[in-house]
Amino acid sequence: xxxxxxxxxxxxxxxxxxNVEVYMFKLIDGNSISNxxxxxxxxxxxxxxxxxxxRVLVDIFVGDDEASKVxxxxxxxxxxxxxxxxxxxxxxxxxxxxxxxxxxxxYNNDIDTNAIFVELPLPKHINEKNIIDRIDPCKDVDGFGIxxxxxxxxxxxxxxxxxxxxxxxxxxxxxxxxxGKHCVVIGRSNIVGKPVAILMLNENSTVTICHSKTKDxxxxxxxxxxxxxxIGKPKLxxxxxxxxxxxxxxxxxxxSIVDGKKVICGDVDFDKVAPxxxxxxxxxxxxxxxxxxxxxxxxxxxxxxE
Ligand code: NAP
Numbered sequence: 001x002x003x004x005x006x007x008x009x010x011x012x013x014x015x016x017x018x019n020v021e022v023y024m025f026k027l028i029d030g031n032s033i034s035n036x037x038x039x040x041x042x043x044x045x046x047x048x049x050x051x052x053x054x055r056v057l058v059d060i061f062v063g064d065d066e067a068s069k070v071x072x073x074x075x076x077x078x079x080x081x082x083x084x085x086x087x088x089x090x091x092x093x094x095x096x097x098x099x100x101x102x103x104x105x106x107y108n109n110d111i112d113t114n115a116i117f118v119e120l121p122l123p124k125h126i127n128e129k130n131i132i133d134r135i136d137p138c139k140d141v142d143g144f145g146i147x148x149x150x151x152x153x154x155x156x157x158x159x160x161x162x163x164x165x166x167x168x169x170x171x172x173x174x175x176x177x178x179x180g181k182h183c184v185v186i187g188r189s190n191i192v193g194k195p196v197a198i199l200m201l202n203e204n205s206t207v208t209i210c211h212s213k214t215k216d217x218x219x220x221x222x223x224x225x226x227x228x229x230x231i232g233k234p235k236l237x238x239x240x241x242x243x244x245x246x247x248x249x250x251x252x253x254x255x256s257i258v259d260g261k262k263v264i265c266g267d268v269d270f271d272k273v274a275p276x277x278x279x280x281x282x283x284x285x286x287x288x289x290x291x292x293x294x295x296x297x298x299x300x301x302x303x304x305x306e
Contacts, residue, residue, distance in 0.1 A: 025274050026174070028249070028281045030166075033173050034289035037297065038082055044300050045083040055299045056085040057115040057141065058107045062100060062126070063093035068119045078292050084299055087113075097126045101134050108136040114302040115141040117295070138305040141298035144191065152195060155202050159298045164195035166290025167228060167249055168203065174279060176226075176247055179204035184221055186210045186237070186267075187230030192251050196228055217241070235269040239276050247279040251287045 048054055057079065061068060072088065079086040091103065100122075107113040116139045122128050132140075137147035143159035151158030171178055183205040187193030193209065201207045205226065210217055221227055221241040229237050230251040242248065252267030266283030274280050281287055 025277045026279045028170050028174050028279050028286060030170060030281060030286040030289045033170055034293040036173070037169070037293050038078065041293075041296055041300055042082045048300065048303060049083065053303055054085065055114045055302060056087060056112055057117060057299050058087045058089055058110075058113045059117045059119065060089045060091065060100070060103060060107075061119040062091045062095050063123045065119070065121060068121075072119065075292050075295070078296060079299075082296050082300075084296065093123050095123075095126075097130060100126060100131055104131065104134045108134075108139065113139065114306075115139050115299040117142055139302065141295055141302065143195075143298070149190070149195070152198050152202075159301070160199060161191050161195040162291045162294035162298070163192050163230075163251060163287060164199055166294045167196050167251065167287055168199050169294065170249065170281065170287065170290060171226070171247070176279060178226070180206070181225040182206050182208070182223060183226040183228065184208045184210060184224035185228045185230070186214075186217070186221070187228075187232070187251070189230065192230035196230070196251075200226070200228070229267045231267045233267055234265050236267055237273065238269045239272045242273055242276045244276055245278045246276070248273055248277045249281050249287065250283050253283060253288055 045055065059072060059075070061072060076086050076088075089103065091100065104116065104118070107116050116135050118131055118135070120128060122131065132144045133146050135145055137145055137158070140148050141159050143149070143152075143161045143165075148158045148160065152160050178200060183200045185193055185197040185200070185207065188209055188211045193211075197207050197209045208220055210220055214220065218241050221237070222243050224243060224246055226247045226249070227242065228249045228251065231237075232252060234252070234254040248268060250266035250268040250270070254265050256263050264284045266286070268283070270280070270282060
């Protein structure tokens with residue numbers, strides 16, 4: 001989608017224009033790309049159903065975290081659309097680590113379960129790392145277990161963390177060249193920052209990873225051809241961090257209520273940044289929809305690991 005930007009008007013004219021070219025940026029439309037992939041996956045799922053290889057995901061939810069409930073409903077809708085079976089297993093908040101591990105082992109050994117997903121966050125008395133590593137790597141569709149992360153480092157095929165893989169898919173389907181580009185990733189979490197940095201490296205990008213202790217963040221970001229932002233701080237990145245014509249991917253999601261209305265924004269100040277980019281993801285409708293889509297892709301891909 002092309003967006004023509006009138007001189008200095010992207011934020012209503014409140015920001016003085018820098019003495020630079022104002023780009024005609026393209027929106028990377030995550031909703032549209034995600035819908036295309038879901039249609040492709042629906043076709044694959046119907047072929048698997050015909051051949052008796054229909055896929056079943058077991059989604060284990062411990063406790064009553066409200067954000068997880070919304071996420072589960074969103075996932076269920078997409079699984080239904082594609083035609084995959086979504087088995088929700090609810091466990092009470094006082095479930096012990098041992099009980100949860102027993103539940104995972106039951107589904108690891110169940111030949112009718114192809115994929116296992118444990119909703120995070122878990123209640124505080126349960127050590128997430130102990131749990132995630134108990135999932136059979138052939139069923140670990142979230143890609144957070146140590147074997148999947150090891151494959152990521154080795155560049156071997158496996159399930160990779162969904163948001164990170166979704167970002168690569170957005171770039172590729174937007175026909176953006178990754179090889180040889182300088183990619184700066186802000187954020188080093190195990191679920192977004194680190195895996196996306198390694199995936200970009202595996203795609204032959206030259207990668208710099210930044211975090212809260214990075215000195216002179218701005219000047220590093222200004223050297224990025226591709227800037228991937230996964231900080232968890234609303235609108236922290238403005239145009240002073242951007243090289244003219246850069247590609248900007250915003251993984252952040254922040255929900256708030258402003259004047260009684262629900263507002264969603266990312267880690268990037270879109271209005272200030274977009275006019276200086278060649279491509280940018282919006283929030284909402286950029287990286288967000290790709291996470292569940294990649295999860296569904298992984299469920300279908302479990303057929304390759306049997
Ligand atoms: P996280 O675990 O809190 O990690 C944040 C990272 O940002 C950390 O590595 C931190 O550095 C770094 N950071 C924080 N403040 C910084 C600053 N001022 N300058 C430079 N680096 C800074 O967050 P996350 O789980 O990766 O999530 C990041 C964002 O992505 C959040 O907004 C989250 O909601 C969103 N998200 C979206 C999806 C999706 O489906 N689209 C999925 C997951 C997450 P240190 O390591 O030094 O603390």
